[in-house]
Amino acid sequence: MELRDVRTPPPEFRRAANRISVLLATEALRHVPSRRHTVETPLGPADGTVVSDDVAVVLRAGLGMLDAVLELVPDARVGHIGLQRDEATAIASKYYTKLPRDLAASFVLMIDPMLATGGSAVAAIDLLKVAGAHTLRMICIVAAPEGVALVERHHPEVDIYTPVIDRELNPHKYIVPGLGDFGDRLYGTT
DSSP: OTTTOTTOOHHHHHHHHHHHHHHHHHHHTTTSOEEEEEEEETTEEEEEEEEOSEEEEEESSOHHHHHHHHHHOTTOEEEEEEEEEOTTTOOEEEEEEEOOSOGGGEEEEEEOSEESSSHHHHHHHHHHHHTTOOEEEEEOSEEOHHHHHHHHHHOTTSEEEOSOBOSEEOTTSOEESOOSOHHHHHHTOO
């Protein structure tokens, strides 16, 4: 509720966004391939597991979620896809793409706090597939049923991890009840 509350100031909003992002990333990374690994402790060997595959984290608009994901997989490579939604048409256009090399061998986690219409998510997934990504998960903090449906229609193999699917999009394509503009709430901008 802290993320939704209009009275939550940016520092508290950032902390709450980080906490929920850690939980989402933990769940999305649950099936990342791992291998057995032994380390030497001061008192003897200890067996455990470590991530065996390359993990790539790709920000669609998830800068406020990145640190949380990197807490779990600090060796992950990071990419960026810049898509801007036209407010009148709600159609996304690309303005920036910088992706890690060799995504075909990577476990790719795309982070985007809001899944509204799904147009930007579908466009980003399209770009990731063109770049070779095969194993792909998406995490978002709030989703609209329309966005989930669009991603599932275009990319049914991509799992979406979100704690909530809200009621609907309003006529301006904002998630209702949502939490407002994530970036503005995160950084105190308007």
